[in-house]
Amino acid sequence: MNIERITSNQNNRVKEWTKMQSKKGRVKSGQYVIEGWHIVDEAIRHRQAIKQLMVEDESYLGDLPVDDATEVFLITPEIAKHISSTETPQGVFAVLNTADYHEQIPNDLRGAWLLLDNIQDPGNIGTMVRTADAAGLNGIVFGKGSADLYNPKVVRSMQGSQFHMQLFTGDILEWMAAFKAAGVKTYGTELNDQAISYYDITPTKQFALIMGNEGNGVDPRILEKTDQNLYIPMNGEAESLNVAVATGVLLFKFVK
Template sequence: MEFLTSNQNQRVKDWKKLQTKKQRIRANSYIIEGWHLIDEAIKSGKQFKELMVVDPEDLDGLNLNSETELFQITPEIAAHISDTKTPQGIFAVLPLDSYHEEIPEELSGHWLLLDNVQDPGNLGTIVRTADAAGLNGVVLGGSSVDIYNPKLIRSMQGSHFHISLYSGDLNDWITSFKQQQIPVFGTELNEDAKSYKEVGQPENFALVMGNEGNGMSEDTLEQTDQNLYIPMRGNAESLNVAVAAGIVMFQLIKS
């Protein structure tokens, strides 16, 4: 195990650069940090390219692949390469699973399509909720947030190891769902909207959630088969998008 002590070391510089999408694509790698994510990755059978720890005793009992390069790093390097204020002193570099930009030929089951959801914290919570609800996949549409964005990775809490994530043009995705007779539900309060409790629990569906402030885009809205809304009794003007997504997903899925 190599012991690195300087932020000027080329490896350290390379890890730091993985905070940008450009560099992640160039290196075909992304970085995760903290015990929970490392554990989830191992449980999901992922292999690390590199593993970095402040305290080498932390490696005891970790079930690592022999091809993983191990590094001991200083707390200063941990602080330097971390995306958080309180790094836990353990990091790993994984290969990108590819950017999942192709629409699968056969679509079935339950899908969530996100129309320009912007906040990485909201996105991560939504993906984690979709995982808990047992959805088949989540499509990030029109979003500026990259799937391997460190804040998104952190807030998904490992759910990206379990559920398929795609990025792509929602219009293309919706066309594919319609070709396969899968109903596409929008979530916008308009004249034709039905309560989300009135559509039963369909065997297959695609549910679209809109942007935090602006809702769904006109284009996407026009293509949906049915719009759903959540009846509200109080005075709040809207729900947080992650909460709304959770309420609708858990209603539409049999449990």
């Protein structure tokens, strides 16, 4: 294994990794950075193509089996802080290809799906993706207005679940039309007279659940085209549930 040592923040490699913190930089390079022991290990275990591996300590490599196609760099703690999106980096980073933003709707839409309509908080997105992973969903669609799929905070918040399932980006209305053609029912979340309690849901293996923006909920244009809209009855006096919490409640009721 050839290891290249880098000691300066002005190194061209470091500049490239830093640019990947922005969407513009990621789109231009076609690559993004993941960081932290758990996420890097999950990427390796799930056979993601690791293009570059960066570590603070050469001894770390004993716990991170990489193939010969991976470029390996030994970096300083200062460089780790420079390229990290966290205040206390763990000293382990990897570069993966974005490939694309997975905008093509697949032909096979069977199974259970989660669609994110304008979900912007990376922490919420990460919790929703991990919950969908735990519930055994087939895939997740990042709709318009949602945080970027490869945003460092989103990537870190997903904690490796992104390697266990299909993630897509696209127009939710177009996906809804595809689900309808495939015979998969779509469900929104809304408080109105036409919505039904989630208690009345019959668990199923096939559905598409749409969750909406933290402050505004699901876009009305989307709600008009769902097969059914749902609400979660609340016995207390809170006005609403956090969108990630609500997602967990609904998914584990839905999944058969």
